[in-house]
Amino acid sequence: MKRILLIKPCCIGDVIFATPLLAALRRAYPNAHITWAVNTSIAPVLYEHPHLNAVLELGETANPAAPCRLLGFVRQIGRLGADAVFVPDRSRWYSLATRLARIPMRVGLNSGGRGFAYTHKAAVQPEAIRHEAEVYLDLARLLGIPTDGLWAFAPLSVQAAVQAERFLHEAHLAHGGYLVIHPGGGVNVGMRLIEKRWPAENFAALAERLAERLKAQIAVIGAASDREAVARFKAALKQPCLDWSERFSLAEIAALAVRAALYIGNDNGVGHLAAAAGAKVLMIFGPTDPRRYAPFVPPERARYAWRPIALPKGGVSGGAPRHFDWARDGVSVEEAFAIACALC
Structure with missing residues (x-):
């Protein structure tokens, strides 16, 4: 993988829970260009993260449920030229958007069928009591990427x-x-x-x-x-x-x-x-x-x-x-x- 997109726009705690997944991806693909798509209000939390090359601030398109926002979101992520996207989120709209953006490898959570458009789906059992960060790490495990020894990390500005x-x-x-x-x-x-x-x-x-x-x-x-x-x-x-x-x-x-x-x-x-x-x-x-x-x-x-x-x-x-x-x-x-x- 040369260009990786990680989509987790909201909210602060959930974004923090996705940082171990980011660390797993960086460890597996040390030379890849990794971009994180996130809400503008939360973006500063990620600005100086050592595992990121870029932060994509989503603004109004962070919630792409409305058709006009969905198309805007698709255009935003499509311009990145990513060959793989990881979506530690249960949104059907992000699933659909990654397909419409024609990203070849789409890895995401599938809870209640909402991950229908992903090429690689990590099944989520809502009743299973697991830490949210471990659920997100399942996306790396789908591809055989090791996830041992990883914790949440937010660099101090x-x-x-x-x-x-x-x-x-x-x-x-x-x-x-x-x-x-x-x-x-x-x-x-x-x-x-x-x-x-x-x-x-x-x-x-x-x-x-x-x-x-x-x-x-x-x-x-x-x-x-x-x-x-x-x-x-x-x-x-x-x-x-x-x-x-x-x-x-x-x-x-x-x-x-x-x-x-x-x-x-x-x-x-x-x-x-x-x-x-x-x-x-x-x-x-x-x-x-x-x-x-x-x-x-x-x-x-x-x-x-x-x-x-x-x-x-x-x-x-x-x-x-x-x-x-x-x-x-x-x-x-x-x-x-x-x-x-x-x-x-």
């Missing part, structure tokens, strides 16, 4: 690292002298599942206990969609905190998380980015299954807190379980504290 160092210096914060808390998440262009959010009051109680133990300051982050969770977190704290919400880019958050004593958040893309960049991460799970969606990094770098419960078959596509209640079904502050202490 050089510019973001410099900016993080400058910010920490000006704020008189030492490496390991602060905790990064993200009480929000669960909202992206593909899905809204705010049931994934552990109560903000729990985050506050956990942060205070860890801050006392580690002699660290508390910093909270969040996007505009996290404003309510951030406000509740700050209101529940009995001590001041550093409010970093809506202040930094994804790359800068990753750089700050890597320099923190610990990053703590819900099952969301920012946490997966932080873990893949090298931060120590504690991820809180409730109505989603960490056996499918935990950070795909070495266990000494990331842990999850979860009480096993019955969940919808097929993963997050089934939504949150009915009547899920964090107080009854979720992990306690004490349980999360014990796991956090094992990390730091």
